[in-house]
Amino acid sequence: MKDDLYRSMKEAIVAGDRARSAALAEEAVQGGLDLLEVIEKGYVPGIQEVGRLWEEGEYFLPELITSAEAMKRAMAVLEPELARRSLKARTGGKVVIGTVEGDIHDIGKNLVASMLQAGGFEVHDLGVDVRLDRFVETAEAVGADFICLSALLTTTMTNQRRLIAMLREKGLRDKYKVLVGGAPANAKWAEEIGADGYAENAVAAVKLAKSLAGQG
Amino acid sequence: MSHLLLRLAAARPVLLDGAMGTELMARGLPRGACPEAWNLDRPEAVAAVHADYFAAGSDVVSTNTFGGSRIKLAGHGLDGRTCEINAAAARLARGAAPAGKFVAGSMGPTGKFLKPQGEFTEEEFEGSFAEQARGLADGGADILLLETHYDLREALAGVRAARRVTDVPVFVTMTFNAHRRGFFTLMGDGVAKCAAELERAGAAAVGANCTLNSGEMVGVIKAFEETTGLPLVAQANAGQPVLGADGSVAYSQSLDDYVKHVPALVEAGARFVGGCCGTGPAHIRAMARFVVKEGGTA
Numbered sequence: 423m424k425d426d427l428y429r430s431m432k433e434a435i436v437a438g439d440r441a442r443s444a445a446l447a448e449e450a451v452q453g454g455l456d457l458l459e460v461i462e463k464g465y466v467p468g469i470q471e472v473g474r475l476w477e478e479g480e481y482f483l484p485e486l487i488t489s490a491e492a493m494k495r496a497m498a499v500l501e502p503e504l505a506r507r508s509l510k511a512r513t514g515g516k517v518v519i520g521t522v523e524g525d526i527h528d529i530g531k532n533l534v535a536s537m538l539q540a541g542g543f544e545v546h547d548l549g550v551d552v553r554l555d556r557f558v559e560t561a562e563a564v565g566a567d568f569i570c571l572s573a574l575l576t577t578t579m580t581n582q583r584r585l586i587a588m589l590r591e592k593g594l595r596d597k598y599k600v601l602v603g604g605a606p607a608n609a610k611w612a613e614e615i616g617a618d619g620y621a622e623n624a625v626a627a628v629k630l631a632k633s634l635a636g637q638g
Numbered sequence: 639m640s641h642l643l644l645r646l647a648a649a650r651p652v653l654l655d656g657a658m659g660t661e662l663m664a665r666g667l668p669r670g671a672c673p674e675a676w677n678l679d680r681p682e683a684v685a686a687v688h689a690d691y692f693a694a695g696s697d698v699v700s701t702n703t704f705g706g707s708r709i710k711l712a713g714h715g716l717d718g719r720t721c722e723i724n725a726a727a728a729r730l731a732r733g734a735a736p737a738g739k740f741v742a743g744s745m746g747p748t749g750k751f752l753k754p755q756g757e758f759t760e761e762e763f764e765g766s767f768a769e770q771a772r773g774l775a776d777g778g779a780d781i782l783l784l785e786t787h788y789d790l791r792e793a794l795a796g797v798r799a800a801r802r803v804t805d806v807p808v809f810v811t812m813t814f815n816a817h818r819r820g821f822f823t824l825m826g827d828g829v830a831k832c833a834a835e836l837e838r839a840g841a842a843a844v845g846a847n848c849t850l851n852s853g854e855m856v857g858v859i860k861a862f863e864e865t866t867g868l869p870l871v872a873q874a875n876a877g878q879p880v881l882g883a884d885g886s887v888a889y890s891q892s893l894d895d896y897v898k899h900v901p902a903l904v905e906a907g908a909r910f911v912g913g914c915c916g917t918g919p920a921h922i923r924a925m926a927r928f929v930v931k932e933g934g935t936a
Contacts, residue, residue: 479817482826487755524670526713527749529824551670576879576887577669606879606887 424455428464431496435468436475438488440495447499457500461511461542469493469540473625486533486624493540513542514635515567518560520548522581527574530604530624534570537624538631543568554585561598568631573604582607583615599634603627643740643780644807644842646697647869647909651929654742654873654912655691655699656921660887662687662702672714674706677727684727688734694919695926696912697739700783701727701774704746708766709758713749720766721773728777742783742809743774745796752791760795767799775804784810785873786848786914788824790832797839807842809910811871813849814858821846821858829858833866845871848914851891852876852899856906863907872908874899876916889916897924904929 427446434443443465450460472489475481481489497511504511517538521531528550539545546564548556561569569589573579582602589595599618602611612620618634621627646652662673665683676684688699705711706727708720716723724743731741748766750758771782782800787793793810800808812832814821821829829846836844844866846858855874862870877891896917903911911929913921 479819479822482822483824484755484826487751529749529751576881577663579881606881608878611881 427455428460428467431460431464432468432471435465435489435492435496436471438485438492440488440492443492444495444499447496451499451503457504457507458509458511461497461500465493465496466542469537473537473628476623476625483533487536490536490540494536511542513544514538514632514637516544516546516564517568517570517631518546518548518557518564518566519568519570519572520552520557521550521572521574522578522585523551523553524581525573525575525578526550527572527604530574531570531572533624534572534603534621534627537628538570541628541632543628543631554581554588557585558588558592558594562594566598567635568599568601570601570603570627573602573607576606579604579606579611582611582617586616599631601627601630601634642738643698644869647843651904651908652697652910653695653922653926653929654871654910655688655694655696656913656917656919657915658687658700658702658704658744660915661690661918672705672711672716674703674711674723674727675714675716677702677723677730678719681726681730685730685734688731690919691922692734692736692739694922695930696922697930698742698780698910698912699731699735699739700742700744700785701731701777701779702744703727703770703774704744704785705749706773707745707748707770709748709750709763710746710766720769721776724770724773725777728774728779732778740780741778742781743771743777743779743806745770745774745782745784745800746786747788747792752789760791763792763795764799764802767796768803771796771800772803775806779806781807781809781842783871784808786811786813788813790823790825790827790835793832794835794839797836797841801840808840809843809845809871810836810841811845811847811873814846815849816854816857821861829861830865833862833868837866837868841868843869843871843910845873845908845910847871847873848875850874851878852896852903853891856899856902859903859906859908869909870907871910872903873912873914874903875914876921879916891916893920893924896921897928900925900928 535547711717784796852874876889
């Protein structure tokens with residue numbers, strides 16, 4: 423019975439069915455189920471399957487976005503109830519993310535933010551054209567684990583390097599994992615500027631963050 | 639003028655131009671500035687880029703309006719001047735064009751998503767592109783070039799918008815990634831679907847640009863050739879950008895390697911050939927030796 427429910431949850435996420443995903447979460451709440459188990463065995467396998475389908479080239483950006491949305495709808499139902507029961511969903515950590523200053527591209531950054539959130543991270547999205555000191559201020563204020571920097575232009579990706587330098591100057595470099603992404607970035611660039619990692623796409627970003635959080 | 643361009647393409651491959659943004663940066667465009675604003679503020683710099691490409695052998699240059707849709711210009715607070723900016727850009731290119739050469743009005747993506755992934759409706763995209771297309775046509779563009787589109791629905795909105803406001807032919811290049819099962823846009827549209835729907839919407843030529851290097855682009859053009867009778871457009875990147883320690887940008891594909899694949903692109907069916915990111919007048923000059931020679935008309 424419970425297994426059927428979990429399978430339905432997984433299917434709702436894979437299909438990107440937001441209404442059904444939320445309704446099933448509601449059913450779990452009403453039924454007094456172990457909501458942490460519901461997340462781990464029902465919804466998380468769904469979003470993992472979505473990631474696999476993306477890697478296989480079966481799913482593309484629209485499917486990724488609708489599935490992440492379906493995940494968000496379920497969590498919006500489950501989280502208040504978890505809080506009421508003084509429980510907390512397992513989190514991969516807190517992420518501060520944004521597109522660096524001088525750059526207004528947000529497609530990739532939004533997708534990474536959505537997938538990280540769907541993957542169980544607490545995401546603070548600062549938007550686009552974000553001043554470098556705002557990344558640091560926000561990370562300090564929310565107690566972030568990760569700072570994720572997106573840049574789509576060769577002219578703005580240097581800001582990824584500058585942010586790392588800024589963290590060093592402030593003596594904060596070891597406090598955060600800094601991940602970089604964007605069309606012109608690559609693993610070599612991440613290494614060269616002393617970042618903690620590079621991810622080529624949103625699915626890879628979630629995997630990278632999870633592995634750095636010790637959940638790989 | 640426009641029918642002359644299609645006639646030229648029937649006689650021999652037509653040479654387009656290369657990148658605009660990097661050429662403007664070389665002339666002092668500051669980081670983060672709106673390149674399209676230079677059509678009004680620094681027209682001589684934009685005209686100089688066009689002149690360089692014509693001198694290198696381009697038959698057609700693209701206007702400095704890649705981000706010139708109303709929705710995209712709104713990001714710089716310039717949406718109120720959409721028509722003016724696009725018309726000025728087309729006039730600039732027109733003014734730089736020697737007799738018998740052509741101007742393509744560049745129309746890049748809005749950078750926003752349509753519902754349900756995003757907030758915008760197809761009608762809103764259409765309105766945004768219509769204003770741009772009207773400006774470009776008023777300024778004297780011979781064709782409109784919807785380029786670097788990753789969402790077929792958005793590109794189709796662009797074609798509809800252009801066809802609504804002007805009679806100039808509409809060319810469309812989509813940008814594809816290589817997957818195991820073939821070439822797909824970010825949104826998951828394959829080559830055959832793009833070709834069929836764009837043709838039905840009234841595109842005069844279709845093809846691909848950006849993302850892929852010139853060698854990879856050959857495969858995309860072959861896929862187009864198998865599925866459509868429309869003239870094909872190919873504008874590949876010179877590989878991937880690589881940032882030097884001093885902040886300088888180089889591209890991973892050398893000029894020689896880039897140009898080496900151009901005959902194969904033409905062989906595969908490309909009738910309009912040019913460059914994208916990482917290419918400049920030097921690439922066009924080198925390509926001219928292959929492209930324009932064929933058919934013995936130049």
